[in-house]
Amino acid sequence: MSFYFRPLVCTSSWHVSTLQRTTRHWFPRRTLSSTESKRDLPPESEWRKYFPPVLRVNHRVSIRNAETAAKLADAFIPEGSEGKVIIEAFPGPGQLSRALLNLPKNRIKKMIILEDWEPYLEYLTPLKEDPRVTIVNRDGYNWDTYQLIKDLGLLDDVAQLEWNQGVHPHLHFISHLPSTVTGEQLISQLLRMVPEHEWLFQWGRVPLSFILSDHVFKRVTSGINETATRCKVSIIAEASATITQALPFSALQPYDTHFHPVTPTGGMSPDLKRSSRAVGLPFHSMNVVPLERPHIEKGLTDAWDYVLRHLFVRKATELKSALPGLAPGAQTLLKKVTDPALPEDQRIDPKKKINKLEAHEWAVLLKAFDEWPFKPELKELEKLGPKMKGIVSQSVKEVLQSLVDDGLVQGDKIGSSNFFWSFPSQQGAMIQGRLSSARETRDNLQAQLSEIKESIKTERAARPESESRTQALVQLSALRKQAVGLENELSAYGDCDPAKIEEKKRAVFLAKEAALRWTDNYGTLLSYFTRQNGVDPAEVRKFLDIDEEYEGIC
Known part of the structure; x- marks a missing residue:
């Protein structure tokens, strides 16, 4: 250690x-020092004492309820599964791990558990008594972890299937998702790996199962009618995989009955009103199966990222109005995707808003973008500077970065390439945008001021000055002073x-x-x-x- x-x-x-x-x-703890004593998890009501939510892991929500864990295990690896090789990330103390191992043995051939948090490892290590279990002391978020699994030969007995040979019957990935941006990034990256056949998808259409927060679940699964939460991740998910709930949402409610860490007071935390990632918000479970024919063609994932990123800036705008912001001259793409001569499934309604476009419509748009001869190309500014003007390469980098920071030059990264561009009218548009925003803020503040003034008039009219009111105010002031004195007296007895x-x-x-x-x-x-x-x-x-x-x- x-x-x-x-x-x-x-x-x-x-x-x-x-x-x-x-x-x-x-x-490690002194309370339970031997492996034998940690084979069983502590009582569910005492998890907060044994696994306090310290800073490093307070965002990691884990299944605590044993019955719920058993239901999830059966939903993730249902009857009919045979010889599964499970990779489990972010298992926490291992309630779900134990539930998976308690399934009929023919369902699970091997379990590879990824965990690097010492207090959790103490309760996971005894599981190695089962010859099916391997513990890898690594974080499930790092890509090097999965390369290590491969290098250790833990997947040597897993067959690599062709993409059209169906869902992989053996390899399966299961994870609790951290309730942070890291968790959102992880599932977004995994979904992007599907069309490229990278990561575990080198072995074929490997199914995934997740336990994740309501916030991330909605971002991943939102359809065209859920415009408030539909985003780039929603599109990538819809274009890459089929997603279903493993258990009904109600089966995981309320939060404190099923999950660790429980909210400090056993109820809703005040933070819940401020953060969509606070502990205590609802959780979901879901199964993800890669599509046999993803809408994203292999090799075009970076192009999808580029187009989605630029068009979702104006997600409530109609396609015909948003398309020019994709790149100079991009409005010409409108003809290629709205031509009446095209089959109906290859046309897009130009009046559709960006967040109303479905995955197959994005595929049509991306096909036109990929075939467009004037799509953005790499500007080799760093090479041209030293070559043509004798400028030091580092100076080119610094000046270019300062232009990007000031908003005078736009930059984006597609794969390993960096793209930079600037439009003559862009600065004026930026200033106009700031002016419009400032005017809107001013109008809102003026409206609030008018409401407050009107409220003051109403309150004054309802509370006219009178002798009785004056006496009541004097009495209120005296009582407040008395209350302060009593509070001070009470604090003096605080030690008892x-x-x-x-x-x-x-x-x-x-x-x-x-x-x-x-x-x-x-x-x-x-x-x-x-x-x-x-x-x-x-x-x-x-x-x-x-x-x-x-x-x-x-």
């Missing part, structure tokens, strides 16, 4: 608070408050547990370097800023 080290001196309240924050962050005493006891316990872990690992480190490497103990103490009077905590 490797440890994260930092100076271990604890001489201030700052150090104590640091120890409290880092408890169980890098070091049972709730505060329990809170302080808990803080002391956490600090002691953290200090024990720090000192234990210091002893392990000191022993390792002195006994096995012959390092002078004084050098180790000096390196860690530990004085000679240090004593271990018993």
Whole structure:
């Protein structure tokens, strides 16, 4: 086991608070030390104590309810499955992992579990007693992890099928998706791999199963009638795969009954009103099966990214109005996709709004864009500068970047190529846009001001000045002062408050547990370097800023 080290001196309240924050962050627990005792997960009601939502993993939601995990396992790997090789990412403590292993053994041949968070690994490691299980101490978000799986030979017994040979009957990817931008990026990238036959799709049409937040689920599955959430990811998903819910949405509600971490108060967090990714929002489960014939042709994924990115800037605009913003002269593409001589399934209504276009219509547009001889090409500015004007290449990069930052030059990346362009009228359009936005803001503020003034008049009319009202205001002021005095008196007795005493006891316990872990690992480190490497103990103490009077905590 490797440890994260930092100076271990604890001489201030700052150090104590640091120890409290880092408890169980890098070091194993004392409570359940043996592999035997961690074969079973802690009681579901105590997960927050055993797996506190520290910063590194507080965005990782995991199935906590054993019955729900069993239902999900059966929905992901249903009856009729045979000899499945499962790759599971972000498993958390492993409730779903255990449910999968509890399925009839003929369904699952092998499980490859990806996890790099030490407190979770402690409860996953005992699963290796089942010969079907392999634990890979890596993050499921990094592409190198999957190359490592391949290099280790863990997929050598998985057949590589042709794309037209049907859904892969054996290889299957399952994951909880983190409730962050990282989770959104991951599923977006995986969907982009489908038409290119990259990642696990080298083995064929590999099915995927996800447990994900309502926010990401809607972004991935929104159709043409859900314009508020329909986005680029929705289009890529629709064009690449068939998506179905594994369990009904109601089967995973309410959140606190099924998932970890639970909301701090057992109810909705105030953050839920501010963030679509806050803990406590609803979750979904879904199965994803790559299409045999994706609308995205192999090799055109970067072009789809380019077109979607530029047109979705004006997603509520009709196609005929938005198309000129794709590139100079792009309005000529309108004739190629609206020609009455074309078959109906190869034509697009020019009055359709961008967020109302379906996947097959995007495919028609992308085909026309790919065949267009004037589509944006690479501008080799960095090469032309030194060659023609003797300008240092780095200066070209810096000036070009500053132009992009100032909005005078537009830039975009397609694959490994960088494209830059500038339109003479663009700066004027930008200024006009800012002016329109400022005017709209001014009008809104003026309307709010008028409403507030009207409200003040109404309130004044409803509360005319009178002797009784004056007396009531005086009495209210006196009562407020009295309340402040009582609050101050109450705070003086705060040290005897049972709730505060329990809170302080808990803080002391956490600090002691953290200090024990720090000192234990210091002893392990000191022993390792002195006994096995012959390092002078004084050098180790000096390196860690530990004085000679240090004593271990018993």
